[in-house]
Amino acid sequence: MNEVITSRPQVVVVGGGAVGMFMAALLGMHGISTVVIERRTEPAPEGKMMAPSARSMEFCRQLGIHDKMHTLRNDWPMTNLWLTSLDGYELARIDAPPTGHPGAPGYSPFSPEDQVHCPQPVWERKVEQRALSFPSVEVHRGHQFENFEDHGDRVVSVVRELASDKLFEIESDYLVSCEGVGASVVKQLGIPVYERHVDYSYHIEFVCEDLLKEHDKGPAMRYTLIGEKGTWGTLVVVDGRTEWRLTLYDLERDGTPKLDLERAVTKAVGHEFPFTITRHGRWKRRAAIAASYSSGRVFLAGDAAHASPPNGGFGMNTGIADAANLAWKLQATLEGWGGPDLLTSYGIERRPVAQITLAESVRNYHRLVDNTTFADITSDTEQGALHRQLVGEAKAAEARDAWWPQGVHFGYGYQWSPVVVPDLASYPNVDMQDYHPSTSPGFRAPHVWLSDGISTLDLFGPRHVLLRVGEDEQGGAGLVAAAQAVGMPLDVHQISGELVEACYDYPLVLVRPDGHVCWRGAEEPSDPLTVINNIRGYASISPSPSIGASALLTPGSNAP
Template identity: 40%
Template sequence: MSVISTHVLIVGAGPIGLALATDLGSRGVDCRVVERLESLDVSDPKIMHVSVRTMEFCRRLGISQAVRHWGFPEEHPQDTAFVTSMTGHELARINVPSIADTPPSPFSPEETTHCPQNWFDPILRERAAAYSSVRFEYGKELIGYDQDDNGVEARLRDVVDGAEETIHAQYLVACDGYHSTVRPTFGVSMTGRQRVDYSVNILFRSGALRGAQPFADALRYVLIGPEGTWGTLWSVDGRDVWRLTVYGTDGAGINALDPDDAIDRLGLPGLRYEILSVTRWTRRALVAERMQDRRVFLAGDSAHVTPPNGGLGMNTGFADAMNLGWKLAAVLEGWADAGLLDTYETERMPVVQFAVDEAMRNYTRITEDTTLDGLDADTDEGERIREELGSRLRAENVKAWRPVGVHLGYVYSSSAIVADASPQQSESEESEEYEPSTIPGVRAPHAWLRDGRSTLDLFGAGYALLTFGADRDNIAEFLRAAALHSVPVEVHDLTDQGFASLYQRRLVLVRPDGHVAWRGDEFTDVNLLVDSLRGVRSSGDCSPR
């Protein structure tokens, strides 16, 4: 019989694999992270945008301050500017305050932040490596696996010497991206758009660029010529590192693109710069048909590939990891049934599809109907064209930048969520809209406690039961039922905190991932409710009263 080498084998040491490893490490779960590359120094930071929800997860993992204050100038505006060139006309601007000037959010103790992948990944990796239960192995590729009721037998190969080994794990999670070695074994395809466009990222250093362009500083410049939207320019570090992304419909043209010609197209003659990396890639919008095959799971880009517009890709994958991590831990610790793991796909698939669709809407908002003759003409007609385009771009895109509703408003529905009679929320295309609620399945709302913590700081380890003047004997009955199965529940009496109306019921039960599992004014069938929390399927009624 094989010796269990690890409880969870994670394939891929990118941000999603790191997020899952950190979450499992924080729960004391033994896990092993294997990565086929010998190192993951990020020369092309594809990730720039860390959403407010991901920052809340980072807060629980103990790294939100490091992510927020990694070194980007805190007075630098985080605007998006639409320009005809870097010395041409500014068409529109979406103002986003600097880190220093960002007002406190009424909805979260955290805020969306700019943290490029070459800073974000090392912060996560250092945090994960701090847990003794987490082990990293680079230069190891997965070449196959088999699974049965006892676990997963994974075959690994050393990329340098070709040596092979077999690892026995209870569960395997593929976080190895679009070109996953695990997903093909599922026998599922990815549906959606295999090609939205072809693109090239050009990372370069230029200390002169900020002083050469006439506009106020921005975090991102969307470049629109008479031929339409052709690229975006990001200020990566707020100083002298930039990333230019060029869009193209012709793959051969993108492959033949001269990076120097692309930088010249910015309209800054004589600009001194150093090219650091060039990456050619395909923009896709795809979702796998399934995210789970018994003991094997897909997370991040192995399960869904999202256009980067709006920063939904990594942030959606991060939420995959946070949904799956506590469930794996609960089953491995023995207090949850394996049925709890089946809720991962059920809960995440609708959210993932919505994120991909929203990213496509974001892409369309900056590219559609932008091909206009005379756009850069210094005439009255040119001015009219620019004013009309700028007005439309601002109106259509202001909702897409920091879309709080998309990041905080998604809803889970599964057997691990006990619905009540309230009308169920659904994601809205009005992405800036968000209304806090405790309808089962939503993210439990933030409020500041008197001791300076957020309500979100109460969630994470196990279930959190928030009480607002409920009957103590009734609560004790539920706690006894939970204790019979070792279900971890921590009670927080918030009667005197002044925000009972925000939580809407006398009892609100919050899962370790911060989503509401159940709410009511009193417990009814406590045994049935505990079974739901444990992932045990039953046909009874534990609806709240």
């Protein structure tokens, strides 16, 4: 007989990594009792993620931790270099200022936040601290998730305390898996996972007291290493002081035993120098996505639902948006005002977005490694110089698309969702690179600085918000009354100003807790209760047949 944990959480989160802890923090912010099950006794000592996007930082802003995620020296430039080695030939350079300055990767006038440099171990520690600051959140480290049973009205999970080898049962209303793709929960659900192999890579983390003294290229965020056989590695800064990470590409599956780690680091710099390897490991670079994001009372988020190559930094950032989408829907359902379509909409909304980011990350990988193989690229010859110029110009041009695709981070929409009320106006172009702010239903509500020094985005979460746009706008009383009648929390904010009214081009705009518009109108709707019921998951209004998920399945396509 398994022991039973006496506290009964509303939600169990399996996996306390970058996304799992963020899920727990958001659930805590929404007041949902949550237990996190994590096998590791400490946060991850390493991780591939280095750069939370501006959109992820907007969700950090909701949690009040956006100012705690900046870990790199304020004066460290975000420059990118392509070279044969640090003391070898420079093929190309894109100079960029430090994070937060115009011109830096991840800087955008369309957001109150910027992409920041924050290695995954730091991210996990900061987010866990925030999660535990909510009294409704518990984190059980040193526990391994074993299995679960969905009883239809509850989920019973079995976990193993690794120190004692005891089994415990935890009963909850819902289960959210944030494990790796194809892990235990996904397997038990029997959900197929579609996967594309990209390559086998190897990371080597090392410490050097002053690497900048070993070369004349200056500080940079990333040094891309190109040799006779093409792009073979990237060297990236970890802390801007002594810690660095070298990633090696396209290793054979059985090639790890043959790898000389010290020689690889020395090759990157171009000569012998003092350093100490602290961590290293081989990993599979892949693009994978689950066929479904839920079954019954069990949901998948982050790497449990999708896994992408880290090229472009989409993996964790897509997972953070998963958490932001699912957390408020769980809250609404648990509080009784969310309808049956609400949780169903999670996978409908998020899976097409993951398809976009997976495709873009694979494209970024090939931008990095393709068409760089020239046997004489390191030779001191006229032909070698020509090939270095050709490769450098091509890689620098491609990188501008790879490093800051604002459309990927800000431009996706949920216009096909059953909990979004469509209108007849045209939808904005869905573009990988450029972002077009819009109040179109389903899309992220635009950021505008208000007169009192806050962003419009600061008005959103953890409740729905009705925006009255313009000093004299007084509409929406029917929506407020309808929301009150069904118990849906709704705040009302008056916003005005020339820029505000240019971006928010409808007098009335309803925004969800995750910052996406769910309805807009030039006047009060004739049936406010139908609108409120729709956005909370009842009485679905079907989207126009011309607006479907297929609009986002092909990267670069435009929604009609």
